[in-house]
Amino acid sequence: MTEPLLSIHHISKTFPMARNFRDVVTRSPRQTLRALRDVSLTVRPGEVVGVVGESGCGKSTLGRCIAGLETPEHGDMLWQGAPISAGENRRTRARHIQMVFQDPYASLNPRMTLGQTLEEVLRVHGLAGDAARRRERVDELMLMVGLAPALKERLPHTISGGQRQRICIARALAAEPQLIVADEPVSALDASVQAQIINLLEDLRAKLNIALIFIAHDLNVVRHISDRVAVMYLGEIVETAAAEALFTRPLHPYTRGLLAAIPIPDPKRRTSVPSVEGEIPDPLSPPIGCGFSTRCSHVIHPCRVRHPDLHQTGEHGVRCLNPAATRPFADPGSVYPATGNQ
Known part of the structure; x- marks a missing residue:
């Protein structure tokens, strides 16, 4: 088996909450939001790992920790076997782990042309040699993401949202990374443009052997592009498996509920598994036992008092303390194709 490119071991991340006037007067202790709890994950060279879950489950925080934009309080991250917190490896991460953000409108400097945006990355990382070679490399990068080099003199507000996201991808590629963290890169785009961006990421992954962490909430897109999938809930990874195994034989009740919510046109193939009901618990006061115990239809007493490990x-x-390994599940994949195929 290929040695992992990135290894994450039991990382946790919390954020202090702002105090209101009453808290200050009563001297109430500052509350903390637990964004990540005991998260472990590996990414191999050239692999696409999908990360899915409801809004607020910690997906983006995980991506930001991997990219170095947030620092976990606990746990370890290894890059090709070396601790990522060491000085030299922090510089390595800045070049070899790049991030593409959800909002292409806010991701680009409005006062820099597209060419300047790409050339800045080359200059900062000391790539592509002199100024003339950097300009040539800018043209190459724009062609790689399907944009005409003539657009390099344009400002971000003069191009479409899909073109902006292509420039964001080109900016990530400019550093010659081995891993790209894509944080919901298509959710702000029209449906027709989403498929184009997904296909572009797949093509770049195949040509350049770049690993990809693909954060999304669209399960069909995740299934289409991912080799493995991690499902997050309330700051934890509750299930992880090869994409086809997870979609055809999900074990965690939360995963099964998410898949059951995918519309199936054929009524004969619709599953009797209920979709996820209720609201996600208050992350400032999570359940004592399993985080999903307040919404689970298969909850048993130990679920309410004991926190499960990832088995x-x-x-x-x-x-899960009561995995749904033997309950039948109708896979919707064959009747509801992924967005990227449309």
Whole structure:
């Protein structure tokens, strides 16, 4: 088996909450939001790992920790086997781990032309030699993402949202990374443009052997592009498996509920598994036991009092005291194709 490019071991991240006037007067202790709890993940060279879950589950915080924009309080991250916190490896991360953000409108400097945006990356990382070679490299990068080099003199507000996201991808590629963290890169785009960006990422991954962490909430897109999938809930990874295994034989009740919510046109193939009901618990006051126990239709007493570990069976891991391994599940994939195929 290929040695992992990135290894994450039991990282946790919390954020202090702002105090209101009453808290100050009563001297109430500052509350903390637990964004990540005991998260472990590996990414191999050229692999696409999808990360899915509801809004607020910690997906983006995980991506920001990997990219170095946030620092976990606990746990370890290794880059090709070396601790990522060491000085030299922090510089390595800045070049070899790049991030594409959700909002292409806010991701680009409005006062810099597209060419200047790309050339800045080359200059900062000391790539592509002199100024003339950097300009040539800018043209190459724009062609790689399907844009005409003539656009390099344009400002971000003069191009479309899809073109902006292509420039953001080109900016990430300019550093010659081995891993790209894509944080919901298509959610702000029209449906027709989403498919184009997904296909572009797939083509670049195949040509350049770049690993990709693809954060999204669209399960069909995740299934289409991912080799492995990690499902997050309330700051934890509750299930992880190869994409086809997770979509055809999900073990965690939350995963099963998410998949059951995918519309199936054929009524004969609709599953009897209920979709996820209720509201996500207050992250400032999570349940004592399993985080999903307040919404789970298969909850048993130990779920309410004992926090489950992530149990690994081969490549399939599940954080559940009562995994749904034997209950039938209708896979919607064959009747509801992924967005990227449309």
